[in-house]
Amino acid sequence: MRIRHLKYFLVIAEELNFTHASERVHIEPSSLAHAIHDLEAQLNVKLLNKRKGNIQLTWPGEVMLEEARRMLSFFEDAQSRVHAASNGLFGRIRIGLADGLTQPRLTKLLAKSREEDPTIEIRITEMTTTEMWSALRHNQIDIGITVDGEFKQGFIAQNVWNDSPAVAIPTNHPLLTASKVYLLEAMKYPMIMCHPEKCAGGYKVVSRWFSSRALSLPEAAEYVSGHEQMLMLVAAGYGIGMGLASQLSLYTYPGVIVRPMEDDVPESSICFVRTELEPECAIERFMHRAEVINNLK
Structure with missing residues (x-):
């Protein structure tokens, strides 16, 4: 099994399109298809389903995707260690x-x-x-x-x-009349929240804040994968955003003000x-x- 074939498979699994994938790896689509066919032949399994121009990973293909990422990570790690040692x-x-x-x-x-x-x-x-x-x-x-x-x-x-809890609030918002924001007040407004999978830790932090006050987690107006995207949507008027004070203070967006939350909301470790x-x-x-x-x- 060649490292090159693993890299090709990873790209086609991400793109699910031979034309786009071939542009990323700088070879012809026919050559890329031939490389994937060789990989399937070596493994004696079908990795891709191709129907009317659509490409989907088979279940063995899903498993192979995870393993290819792991093997390439080990290979890149080995390269890095050798280069680091030489330096x-x-x-x-x-x-x-x-x-x-x-x-x-x-x-x-x-x-x-x-x-x-x-x-x-x-x-x-x-x-x-x-x-x-x-x-x-x-x-x-x-x-x-x-x-x-x-x-x-x-x-x-x-x-x-x-780290302390904080709220990102757009200018001219009713919550800005208070120096600290209370959960019961915050949940009255559309809320931008960390995605439960892409930013699972942040999602769980906010969930714990509400559960500590025996409150149900509000429905999210939008989900984001990090604090920077959260502040962008707050600035655009999509809602308010809850997060860690240190994270929200790192980014400056015109029209966004960060307020601390009430003292009873626990800090996060x-x-x-x-x-x-x-x-x-x-x-x-x-x-x-x-x-x-x-x-x-």
Whole structure:
């Protein structure tokens, strides 16, 4: 099985169109189709269903898509480690960043780590919460960073930082008359929320805020995959948006004002998650730095 064939299959599985896929990999559609046929012959399974110009993955094709992503990730990881070693780096930390988190304290942590551990390569990959758990399980990352409060057996979660709840509000909105926003008032208005799959941690955070007050989660006016998209829709007048104060403060949109929420709404924990295996020294130092930065806030 060739790496090139895996890459071709991944592109056709994403595009479901030979013309578009061939443009991405810079070969003729006929050559791409021949490569996929060779892959199917090697595996002795049918990966694609082609009917009247439409392409769909078969069930073996769905499985192959997941495995192809995993194998290519391992291959790219191997390339990265070899290049890093040739450049004088003697260790690595692979981080999976879930829930669209761009925590300001994470920026400080990365800068401090580069200063104190210059021979350690730190790689960051954005992913969904589901992808993070899978990556940890398959040893594709060393640490997952998430606000997802539901943890799984076989993993260790360390609460590193806390973040306050906040609301993004368009200008000239009735909620701006108060210095803090109450949940009962906020739920009267259309709400833009994190997507339950694409931003699962953020969705669960907001769900916990409402459940802590014995309130039902409002129906979303729109779903988004992160805070930046949320603020864009708030600015456009689609509704108000709830999220973490540190995240909402990172982006500036004309016509959007961020207000804190009432004191009774609980803070959310940002957690570093890893497997139960004994961590390498570089990872322990990284985790310790995160705690130090939190204490300096």
